[in-house]
Amino acid sequence: MEVETARPYFFGDIGFWAERTEVHKAAYQGQVSVLQGLIQSGASVNIVAVDSITPLHEAATRGQTQCVRLLLDAGAQVDARNVDGSTPLCEACSIGNFECVSLLLEYGAKVNPTLTSRTTSPLHEACMGGNADCVKLVIAKGASLEAYDLYYGTPLHVTCANQHLDCVKVLLNAGAQVNAARLHETALHHAAKANNLDMIELLVEFGANIYARDNQDKKPVNYTRPDTPAAHCLQLCDSNPLSLQQLSRITLRTVLGTRAVDVITKLDIPNRIISYLLYQ
Known part of the structure; x- marks a missing residue:
């Protein structure tokens, strides 16, 4: 099998520059056997195409979990960044592919990559896509609830702007700051x-x-x-004005912050009260 070659890429430290190699195509299209053959023939799994996109980005963008695993096992850099600073985890979160997100996290993908003016966090991407299970997963792995994006604000801003109610519940129950603001604009706006x-x-x-x-x-x-x-x-x-019951609930959650779910579910109180405190 012929493997594409490319001239050296001097502007980064990952692989080589090419338009779009056969490795990229196989990863994107989910052609597991083809991808495996290319890897066995010596093709680089870290070769970069236009905009510094790696085969792992391509596989994650389409939720091709088998190809993602194959690439990672072959040494693909799990936190490789494209020209916009997005990692494969960001791509998987954006399409809400739980299996792919889980796999990337299993292989050590950073849940809080450094943000730039052109980058959103994996949690932002999961919130935009509206996949509550992915939102729960990255939060459980330590995703920052207050990660701030210059264009969108916090994950709660993104979720409300895209009207994903289930994700709003997940964020608030996890302790997201309800009154965080971007240009003074809150999630309620x-x-x-x-x-x-x-x-x-x-x-x-x-x-x-x-x-x-x-x-x-x-x-x-x-x-x-x-x-x-x-x-x-x-x-x-x-x-x-808010009732005393509502004020007490808000105060309790404010004090507990991100520990609210763990603490409240362990309290020796009726389930109906726990449900009220957690708004389940």
């Missing part, structure tokens, strides 16, 4: 812009500040459509 009642109610239950003003000096209610359930909900919150 995003929920209000989407007129998403369920999301608004959930955020308020976790202590979202209905009076927070963004860089346009607008409160969340200012972004809701008039006479909609979302608008009525925020107006009602404005005119009715």
Whole structure:
């Protein structure tokens, strides 16, 4: 089998430069036997194509788990970065492929790679894709709940902007800061812009500040459509202070932070109260 060769690549320390090799193609298309043959013939698993994309990036982008394992076993760099700084784990999280994400983490992929002006974290990517199981997995592996992206803000901002309610629940139960802001814009602003009642109610239950003003000096209610359930909900919150029960719940979760789930589930209290505290 003929293996493509390429001129040396001098701008990085991974492999060589090529347009798109047969290794990339096999990895992307999930051709396990072809990829195995190429590797056995001596093809580099770390060869880079345009934009510094490695075969592992290609396999992760399509959720080709068998190819991912084959490449990793052959020595592929698990945290290789493309020109935008994305790692294979970021790619797998973006498509919500749980099996592929699990495998990359098993092989030591960094759950908190250094962010740049062009990079989002694996948790951001999982939140954008709306896969709650992947969100839970990377959080369990230590993903930073407050990782900050210049364009999107925190993972909670991303999740609310994309209206993934299940992921919002996972983040909040894990201890994400409900009032974290990007340009003074909170997650509640995003929920209000989407007129998403369920999301608004959930955020308020976790202590979202209905009076927070963004860089346009607008409160969340200012972004809701008039006479909609979302608008009525925020107006009602404005005119009715939180109950002592709600305030106690918010205080408890604020104090416990990321330890809330572990601590609350071990308390000797009725399950209905645990469910209330965790909003399950």
